[in-house]
Amino acid sequence: MAKQTHDAEFTEYVASRSGWLRKVAYLLCGDWHRADDLVQETITKLYVNWSRAKQVENLDGYARRVLVNVFLGEQRTSWWRRTVRRETTPDAVADSIDLDASLDLRQALAALPPRQRATVVLRYYCDLTVDQAAEALGCSPGNVKSQSSRGLDALRTRLVARPAVAERTP
Amino acid sequence: MTINDHDELAAHLTALADAPAPPAAFDVATSISRGRARLRRRRQAAVGALAAMTAATVTAALLLAPGGGLHATQLLPAGTPRESAAPTPGEPVGSPTNPLIISGRFGWLPDWLDPARDVGYLADGSTVVTKAGQGGPSGRRLDLLVHPAGAEPRLTETSQSKPEKDPAPPVNGRTAYWITDPTHPTFDSGRRILCWQTASGRWAQLVSNRPRGGEVPDDVLLRIAADVQTGEWPAALPFWLSGLPEGLRPSQADLSRPAAGQPWSAGAAFSVGEMTIAFIVAPAGKLEFGKSETVCREEQGLQICATTEGGSKPLLDKFGGLEGLTRMVHPTGVDPSTWTTDVIR
Numbered sequence: 001m002a003k004q005t006h007d008a009e010f011t012e013y014v015a016s017r018s019g020w021l022r023k024v025a026y027l028l029c030g031d032w033h034r035a036d037d038l039v040q041e042t043i044t045k046l047y048v049n050w051s052r053a054k055q056v057e058n059l060d061g062y063a064r065r066v067l068v069n070v071f072l073g074e075q076r077t078s079w080w081r082r083t084v085r086r087e088t089t090p091d092a093v094a095d096s097i098d099l100d101a102s103l104d105l106r107q108a109l110a111a112l113p114p115r116q117r118a119t120v121v122l123r124y125y126c127d128l129t130v131d132q133a134a135e136a137l138g139c140s141p142g143n144v145k146s147q148s149s150r151g152l153d154a155l156r157t158r159l160v161a162r163p164a165v166a167e168r169t170p
Numbered sequence: 171m172t173i174n175d176h177d178e179l180a181a182h183l184t185a186l187a188d189a190p191a192p193p194a195a196f197d198v199a200t201s202i203s204r205g206r207a208r209l210r211r212r213r214q215a216a217v218g219a220l221a222a223m224t225a226a227t228v229t230a231a232l233l234l235a236p237g238g239g240l241h242a243t244q245l246l247p248a249g250t251p252r253e254s255a256a257p258t259p260g261e262p263v264g265s266p267t268n269p270l271i272i273s274g275r276f277g278w279l280p281d282w283l284d285p286a287r288d289v290g291y292l293a294d295g296s297t298v299v300t301k302a303g304q305g306g307p308s309g310r311r312l313d314l315l316v317h318p319a320g321a322e323p324r325l326t327e328t329s330q331s332k333p334e335k336d337p338a339p340p341v342n343g344r345t346a347y348w349i350t351d352p353t354h355p356t357f358d359s360g361r362r363i364l365c366w367q368t369a370s371g372r373w374a375q376l377v378s379n380r381p382r383g384g385e386v387p388d389d390v391l392l393r394i395a396a397d398v399q400t401g402e403w404p405a406a407l408p409f410w411l412s413g414l415p416e417g418l419r420p421s422q423a424d425l426s427r428p429a430a431g432q433p434w435s436a437g438a439a440f441s442v443g444e445m446t447i448a449f450i451v452a453p454a455g456k457l458e459f460g461k462s463e464t465v466c467r468e469e470q471g472l473q474i475c476a477t478t479e480g481g482s483k484p485l486l487d488k489f490g491g492l493e494g495l496t497r498m499v500h501p502t503g504v505d506p507s508t509w510t511t512d513v514i515r
Contacts, residue, residue, distance in 0.1 A: 007202060014198045022194060023187035032191050040196035047205030048212075105182050124176055125183040155179070 010050050014043050017060065021067055027121045028071045030110045038074075042067040064126065065136045068118050072137075108158040115139075116151035123148050262419040263293040268404035268513045269423035269438045274300045274316035274374060277397030280390055282310065286506075290427040290434070291405050304428050310386060311379040316400045319372050323365070325349065338388075341366040341395045348388075349375075364391050370400045406509035407436045408472065409451045409501045414514065415489045417442045438513070445485055449499050450475045465492035472501040 018039060025035035025042070045066050046053055056062045109117055115137065122133040123144070130148075134141045264271045270293050279285050283302050292299045300314040317323050325333045332353050338346040346366035362385070364376045376395050378386045405425055418440035427434045435452035454473045466475040476495035478486060489495055502508040 010202070011198050014201070018194070018196070018198075022191075022196075026191070027183060027187055033195065036195040039194075040201060043196070043198065044201040044204045044208070047201050048208050050205075105186050120179075121183065124180045125187065127180065152179070 006050060009054060010047055013054075013059065014046070017063065018043065020060075021063060024064060024121060024126065025067055025071070027109065027125055028068070028114075028118055030106050038067060038070055041070050045070065061132070061136070064122075068122070068136050069138075072114055072118060104159055105155075108155050111158060112151050112154055116147050116154070119144055119147035120151040120155070262421065263298075263423055264420050265404065266514065268407075268511055269293065269420035270405040270407065270425060270513075271298065272300060272403045272405050273298045273400060274314045275399045275401075275403065276300065276302060276312075276314065276394065277399060278393060279312075280386070280394070283312070288427055290425045292422075292424040292426075294422045294424075301426075304426065310384045312386070312394065313377040314398060315375045315377070316368070316398075317373045317375070319370070322367070323373050323375075335365075338364060338366070339392060341392060342369060344368070346392070346395070362386070362388070362391060364395055366395055368398065368400045372400050374398060374400065404511035404513075406506065406511050407438075407451075407513050408503065408506075408509050409436065409449070409474070409499050410510050410513050410515055411438070411449065411498050412500065412515045413498050414440070415442075418447065420514070421446065422448075443485070445478060445482070447476065447478050447489070447495060449495070450477070451499065451501055453504060465496055467496050470501045471504045474499045474501055 021039050021042060022032075022035055025038040026032055029035055029038060042063065046063055053059060053062050109120070112120065118137060119133060122128045122136055123130070126133075128136065130141045130144050133148075134144045137144065263269050270291055272291050276285060276289060279289075279302060283289070288304075289300065289302045290304060292301060297315065300316075302312040302314075303310050325335070333349050333351045336348040336350045338348050340346055341364075344367040346364060349363040349365055362378045364378075366374055366376075368374050374395070376391055376398070378391055405423075407425060419442070420438060421441040422439040423437065425434070425436045433453050435450055437448055437450040439446050439448040441447075451472050451474050454468045454471050464475055464477040466473050468474070474496050476492045476499070478492065486492065490497070502510055
């Protein structure tokens with residue numbers, strides 16, 4: 001009975017928040033299929049720690065932190081667990097339907113180093129404060145500030161310097 | 171597009187995230203199933219830790235001694251759900267002297283892949299994958315998996331996927347088929363999988379990513395498959411290890427050679443109890459780690475890093491801390507001609 005309740009609570013939470021997690025994951029990695037892999041792993045980790053997670057004050061923040069860690073963990077280490085999973089459900093990099101402007105931004109985001117990209121997403125999409133982003137990233141507020149600043153500069157530079165795309169897409 | 175202020179960037183990010191997307195390919199049932207399996211393993215590990223305290227030395231000797239332990243190329247059949255398998259302690263990867271034993275090598279490759287620069291390897295658990303074109307700008311990537319000798323790997327249905335065999339032209343005169351999934355919303359658009367029996371009798375799988383507009387034609391995949399070699403070869407790595415503490419079991423290893431000018435890196439991870447220690451070597455200045463518990467040093471133009479997860483400080487201190495662990499790593503040089511297959515000494 002307790003197990004059923006445990007699973008029901010977890011399922012209800014995931015059903016309500018997976019769409020949001022998927023969007024954050026997509027902004028982090030720039031690929032919907034990979035985003036699905038990230039979300040799958042994130043909610044698996046969430047399930048493993050559900051007894052503790054459901055008691056935290058900010059469950060969304062907890063889930064987001066897990067997602068960011070899963071994303072950065074993939075970048076950090078070169079042994080990539082989803083490669084193993086490819087045996088049965090291989091990952092894919094099929095492009096989604098892109099609007100031109102979105103494509104510009106997606107490409108500019110993709111050019112950022114992973115932690116800069118995560119910082120930009122947390123600060124400007126998730127609307128976290130510097131301190132909140134620092135907590136999610138497991139780093140100092142100063143580090144978030146510098147990563148944000150560099151990330152924004154890089155995005156501005158890339159998005160301004162794109163005449164070729166502008167010409168290509170009248 | 172320009173970004174003049176933070177609100178504008180936030181609006182652009184929201185628009186990007188809200189853009190039309192393919193149907194989601196994850197599901198909560200899979201996570202619950204995998205989560206339960208992990209919890210079972212965790213519980214078993216906790217129970218096993220008690221017994222391991224008395225048997226640790228013996229076990230370590232068995233696993234690391236020449237000829238001892240399990241072998242990484244004892245692969246699970248394709249489609250065997252790892253998470254639903256009976257919980258077992260992780261198998262050590264590689265051989266007693268090299269954590270990265272390759273089971274498949276590419277022969278002919280299309281000209282967008284450089285066989286020397288773009289091919290890497292990954293040993294993780296019971297799987298060894300040969301990878302080509304990883305992370306390249308085109309999104310095209312090939313992964314080769316050679317199964318151990320034995321019966322043809324079976325396909326496994328999940329709640330998300332019902333794979334089918336679609337006959338392919340024979341590869342070197344032997345049976346071959348594509349693995350497809352007409353019922354899955356994105357499976358076939360995202361990848362092409364060729365499965366065939368190699369000359370050695372072992373079955374192999376070639377997985378091709380299929381970015382829109384960058385699909386690798388079937389005849390190219392068949393030609394690649396026809397030239398694949400199977401066997402067992404120790405990978406040459408840019409470092410060797412000495413003085414590893416007793417009880418460490420090699421659990422993962424890789425040689426990552428991303429396409430598109432990203433730096434290569436090589437690494438090996440070792441497990442002891444709940445702790446994993448990883449060594450990573452790459453060209454100096456090219457790595458960025460997200461965790462604070464990583465220590466790096468530089469030698470011969472290489473960055474040598476040690477990092478850990480899930481360990482206790484007393485246990486790490488017993489191994490000399492991360493600083494001490496980095497001193498167990500001996501780089502051979504940036505030039506691949508200096509790399510060694512005799513990695514664990």
